[in-house]
Amino acid sequence: MESRIYRIIELWILFVFVPVSFFWNYPVQLKVGLGVIGFMYVLFLMKKAGILRFVKPEKKFWKLFFVETSIKLLLIAIITSGYVYYVAPNKLFYIVLRQPILWVMILFVYSFFSVWPQEILYRTFFFERYRSLLGRKWVVIFINGLVFSLAHVFLRSVLVLVLTFFGGILFAYTYYTKKSTLLVSIEHAIYGNWLFTVGMGEMLAFPS
Numbered sequence: 001m002e003s004r005i006y007r008i009i010e011l012w013i014l015f016v017f018v019p020v021s022f023f024w025n026y027p028v029q030l031k032v033g034l035g036v037i038g039f040m041y042v043l044f045l046m047k048k049a050g051i052l053r054f055v056k057p058e059k060k061f062w063k064l065f066f067v068e069t070s071i072k073l074l075l076i077a078i079i080t081s082g083y084v085y086y087v088a089p090n091k092l093f094y095i096v097l098r099q100p101i102l103w104v105m106i107l108f109v110y111s112f113f114s115v116w117p118q119e120i121l122y123r124t125f126f127f128e129r130y131r132s133l134l135g136r137k138w139v140v141i142f143i144n145g146l147v148f149s150l151a152h153v154f155l156r157s158v159l160v161l162v163l164t165f166f167g168g169i170l171f172a173y174t175y176y177t178k179k180s181t182l183l184v185s186i187e188h189a190i191y192g193n194w195l196f197t198v199g200m201g202e203m204l205a206f207p208s
Contacts, residue, residue, distance in 0.1 A: 007133050014038055015126070015147040022154035039117070042125050051128050057180040065174075065183050069190060072170065076191060077198070084199045091199035106196055111189040119185045122148050122168070123175040141176060145169035160204055167191060 002010075018038055022031055046052035057065075084092050095103045126144055134140045148168030152160050167188070175184045195204060 004133060007130065011130055011133070014042070016150060019147070019151045020153055023156070039121065042121055045129065046120075046125055049128065051124060054182075055180065057178060057183050061178045061180065061183065065178060065187075069187050073190060073194065077194060080195060080198050080200060088199065088203075091202070093197065094199050095201055096197055103197070106201075107193050110192060110196070115185050115189045115192060118148075118151075119171070119175075119181055119188055122151070123171060123184050124181045127172075127175055137176060141169060141172040144172035148172075155204075157203070163195070163204070 018034055021034070043052060081092070095106075122144065126147070127140065131140050134143055145165050145168035148171070149161050149165035152164045170191075171184050171188055174187055175181070178184065195201075
């Protein structure tokens with residue numbers, strides 16, 4: 001087991017320094033290289049720790065998970081629908097009505113090639129690696145929401161930073177209580193795909 005100081009430095013490099021550096025202008029190839037190296041390093045540590053494996057969620061979590069997620073989705077749907085209607089009414093469900101094929105493609109690509117890697121890194125690895133380091137439940141959850149928001153700083157959008165911070169809190173709480181990468185990935189995909197569906201794609205840098 002690496003020392004406490006080593007893990008603190010590692011946390012700062014992987015979850016603060018590298019993501020924040022993407023905000024600045026330097027060669028894209030270097031940014032991609034840093035991202036790939038960082039992710040490979042994380043996978044190596046997960047493999048070494050024996051946590052790079054599929055774990056089926058306990059049966060008792062499924063019903064509660066879908067009830068909680070449905071309630072949160074309803075609240076998110078009401079708030080975001082009202083927001084889009086007020087800010088850009090012409091965008092409300094635009095992609096579903098005008099470009100349904102693109103909509104389906106984005107749902108698939110986002111769910112499997114964006115959400116899953118994010119949850120492996122920001123929930124599974126983060127919690128298994130740093131939970132004991134950071135201490136109390138809500139401290140870990142808050143910091144996780146913060147670093148998840150920082151991961152999106154390169155998009156240069158205050159709206160994205162706010163949404164990903166609160167989204168990170170929700171996902172962190174789900175992982176902390178359910179300890180399931182699959183469940184938190186499903187939740188992440190549901191909320192993210194809804195935001196795209198309701199018409200917030202351009203606001204959140206989705207293709208349109």
